[in-house]
Amino acid sequence: MVDSEKLPLLDALRGLAMLQQEFLRLALFVASEGPATFEGEKLTCSLADGQRRTSTFLAMAAGQSLETLLRMAKLRGIPVRDAYPVARSAIESFVNASYLLAESNEIAARAIRYVDFAAWRHHNRKFGSGEFSIEVRSDPDPPATLLREFPEFCGKGKGSWTSLDVPSRIRRVGELAGPRAASRLVAAYGLIYSLSSEIIHGSPFGASYFYSAHLNGERTTEAFHAATVRHLEEIFIGVLHAGCGYLAAFFGYQNMQAPLKAEEKIFTRLLDLSSKPSTAFPCAPIHEVEDGNEQSNNAEPINPQDAAQ
Template sequence: MDTEELPLLDALRGLAMLQQEFLRLALFVASEGPATFEGEELTCTLGDGQRRTSTFLAMAAGQSLETLLHMAKLRGIPVRDAYPVARSAIESFVNASYLLAESDNVAARAIRYIDFAAWRHHNRKFGSGEFSIEVRSDPDPRATLTQEYPEFSGKGNGSWTSLDVPSRIRRVGELAGRRSGLRLLAAYGLIYSLSSEIIHGSPFGASYFYSAHLKGERTTEAFQAATVSHLEEIFIGVLHAGCGYLAAFFGHQNMRAPLNAEEMIFARLLELSTKPSSSFPPAMPQAADTEGEQ
């Protein structure tokens, strides 16, 4: 098997930066207008609601990926905080893919939800029993809910979608193609549950971060090396999600040239993620000194 020139983490970072260029292309076509790639004119054909909602979510996902690119320099305990960022990127890519693939009616509800959620944030009750707090800016929130946001009133109607994440991924696969659905599903399986454990501060979440990839060693150096493995699995998961979104955006609109480019990125991702560790030189044991960087 061929030996790679770069450590796995560096190779994944490079692939992520390439993927970001195609995300920028998709965002440009969706928000600014037609563009040409490899001789093919790319024109967004999404409905206005689909285009608006999916674009700003995909942009948010791309920003989280930029944050992860900076965090790739970290070693040790700070790496733990990369999991919530990765979770945000993956779920944003899933939701962006879902909204561009679904009907404009689904997107319209998502747009309405923005105003509703902003209002609800200032008119809610939280806590348990005597340890409860009620926040209210509206003198009659019940009337406002009924009159202004009737589609969100009633039990089980308070969200922008009734589908859970796996069901949204299923819909992407049904509407935008198996390629996009399977990439998003892989990202979900790689990161979602682990990041939930870490985000919610569960005992397993703490144990997993501090013990996974250690291989029985209990030294500072071994722990720092193990956090490189955490970063590698995070990038593999987020890259799957980014490929899923690009496959949905380009595939759903029959943009062949960038869709072929996405396939090449994904093929390289599979190649990197399935090679044995012996194929890669070791990663830097600790982050380079970044003092003085802007």
């Protein structure tokens, strides 16, 4: 028999996300500011400069998206739909950060070069179809500039920072940083990626899924609000998997054992929460909260040192 949790599942996941954020801050500090000590182990970033710069840049962006989701966790009803694009951004940013820290510095250098290329291309492009198209140009001779300034991005299929799709990037993380990181990332990908694509692109299925999933045939406003709590729970489970994947990649790739063990405890708790039946938790409040800054009284930030205790 499963003992009932003291918190609603969503609040328990929020608390775990806040703990995970503390370890993300630890990783970002070590990568950008210098050595730190955790549980008696000195943590020193050994990544090459390009790997460190690109992965930290993206991991910080993913962490900010998770902060946004923490603010959105009190939303109920239709506004919850907008949590899916934020979750997708967080997950893909964690995947890319993990990939870039594990891949060669040459791959990271291409990603850095892509920043300048994409900025130039944004002001020199054509979009639309047929007579309903627009050309934007700030360069008097874009083809010449492309050949002269960005030759590595010339040619069909070469206009991106990587030729690998998301599953292939995750596979490379597994090959280079270990299966623990890749398994967390691929779970996050499976949980959110395709659903968020349907919702982001405004597909009929995406709209239908958001409005009807978890309703169990009920047609009331209260039932719909309760269903959107389930959406938020699934979103947090997916993003927490991705965050664990990045932490496992960062700490594991650099053989930082103390925080790696702490990440394992966070992930074990995540699995425990996500595998219990909904009856093991009290119901989350279903009223809509307009103030995204409101926090549950029971979900307070936790210091990373607590994870090792």
